[in-house]
Amino acid sequence: MQNTVSRRRATLIGFTAILMWAALALLATLAGPVPPFQLVALAFAIPGVVSLVLWIVRGEGLRHLRQRPSVWVLGIYGLFGYHFAYFVALRAAPPVEAGLIAYLSPLLIVVLSALLPGERLRWYHLAGALAGLAGTALVFTDGGRVAFKAEFALGYAAAFACALIWSSYSVLSRRFGDVPTSAVGGFCSVTAILAAISHLVLETTVWPSGGEWLAVLLLGIGPIGLAFFTWDVGMKHGDIQALGGLFYVAPLGSTALLILFGKGEASWIIGAATLLIVGGAALATLDVLRRQPGSQP
Numbered sequence: 001m002q003n004t005v006s007r008r009r010a011t012l013i014g015f016t017a018i019l020m021w022a023a024l025a026l027l028a029t030l031a032g033p034v035p036p037f038q039l040v041a042l043a044f045a046i047p048g049v050v051s052l053v054l055w056i057v058r059g060e061g062l063r064h065l066r067q068r069p070s071v072w073v074l075g076i077y078g079l080f081g082y083h084f085a086y087f088v089a090l091r092a093a094p095p096v097e098a099g100l101i102a103y104l105s106p107l108l109i110v111v112l113s114a115l116l117p118g119e120r121l122r123w124y125h126l127a128g129a130l131a132g133l134a135g136t137a138l139v140f141t142d143g144g145r146v147a148f149k150a151e152f153a154l155g156y157a158a159a160f161a162c163a164l165i166w167s168s169y170s171v172l173s174r175r176f177g178d179v180p181t182s183a184v185g186g187f188c189s190v191t192a193i194l195a196a197i198s199h200l201v202l203e204t205t206v207w208p209s210g211g212e213w214l215a216v217l218l219l220g221i222g223p224i225g226l227a228f229f230t231w232d233v234g235m236k237h238g239d240i241q242a243l244g245g246l247f248y249v250a251p252l253g254s255t256a257l258l259i260l261f262g263k264g265e266a267s268w269i270i271g272a273a274t275l276l277i278v279g280g281a282a283l284a285t286l287d288v289l290r291r292q293p294g295s296q297p
Contacts (some may be wrong), residue, residue: 175188245284
């Protein structure tokens with residue numbers, strides 16, 4: 001199916017990952033005081049187990065796990081490496097500054113995509129990503145100033161590593177277009193195991209209770225599950241620059257959901273951020289809007 005999916009359709013499939021990631025903060029909040037690495041381990045175990053069951057039911061066995069070493073390195077580097085660097089950043093730096101640096105990843109996706117064969121970086125791709133980054137800065141800081149301090153240098157470095165890991169993983173996925181998206185299930189399983197080890201070394205176990213288990217389940221189904229599969233399709237066969245610009249819809253959607261569920265407050269800052277992010281997304285997707293629906297990647 002992936003060999004025949006149109007570029008526009010693949011981009012739309014990739015965009016569903018961004019929509020699912022918008023629910024990440026809300027669901028993580030509803031999951032209660034579960035430590036980050038433990039939550040990642042629990043959530044990633046869900047798509048890992050579901051993938052294994054589906055392979056068995058379909059009679060495919062474990063053939064999706066038989067990938068080249070470079071494929072495994074890239075998958076684990078992207079999924080586990082990103083989350084490890086992100087949580088290190090949050091431990092070693094204020095969350096606002098760490099989050100802002102980590103959200104350089106969509107901009108880096110747009111810039112790094114120019115290194116791929118057949119891809120051209122145009123001014124509106126870059127302008128759209130920069131507008132999205134500006135809007136995200138408003139969301140994170142609520143219009144206030146950001147104070148970067150030397151004492152948090154380790155956290156800032158980890159946050160930048162986080163941005164670099166996710167952007168390079170996303171762009172390099174294009175070079176592995178022959179690898180079936182089903183292989184992501186294997187990456188999820190290994191990420192769950194590595195996150196569990198990190199949890200045992202770094203954290204104290206706190207189990208979810210009652211409705212918190214539902215939040216964990218929804219995390220594993222959506223933002224820390226299906227989203228990585230649809231993102232894989234988008235990166236391998238869709239418009240990378242458009243998805244890079246659209247990525248900034250995630251923090252905006254996340255804030256909107258928190259406000260909707262009474263865990264945040266609306267303000268003119270959110271309105272201004274919306275204009276910047278939506279405007280930037282429109283610029284970044286000009287190629288998709290112009291391209292004929294049936295054009296192939």
